[in-house]
Amino acid sequence: MYQMSEKSEKGIFLSEQKSDEINKKVKIKIKNTYGQLWIKSEQFKNLKVDKDWEIGLEIWDGMLRLLIYENITVEDPRIINLGKVENK
Numbered sequence: 001m002y003q004m005s006e007k008s009e010k011g012i013f014l015s016e017q018k019s020d021e022i023n024k025k026v027k028i029k030i031k032n033t034y035g036q037l038w039i040k041s042e043q044f045k046n047l048k049v050d051k052d053w054e055i056g057l058e059i060w061d062g063m064l065r066l067l068i069y070e071n072i073t074v075e076d077p078r079i080i081n082l083g084k085v086e087n088k
Contacts, residue, residue: 011027011028011029011030012027012028012029012030013025013026013027013028014026014028026041026042026043027041027042028040028041028042029042031053035058035059036056036057036058037056037057037058038053038055038056038057039053039054039055039056040053040054040055041054053069054068054069055067055068055069056068056077059085062084062085063081063082063083063084063085064081064082064083064084064085065079065080065081065082066079066080066082067079068080
């Protein structure tokens with residue numbers, strides 16, 4: 001486990017989970033920007049689109065929510081509320 005500062009990026013690989021496709025990998029980057037976590041795949045790095053980061057995780061109005069740009073050419077993300085955040 002590593003800690004990210006207020007604004008940092010880290011590159012890692014995702015590996016195929018189905019046993020007969022074990023050699024497939026994709027590089028992803030993870031970015032922490034002032035309390036939001038963003039994930040993008042290197043697979044789309046050459047496309048000219050406005051949304052550079054495909055998946056976000058944030059707290060909005062007390063709710064933990066996932067932001068997913070299912071179509072990277074569409075401006076608005078799909079938002080999935082994951083539940084109320086408890087104070088710790």
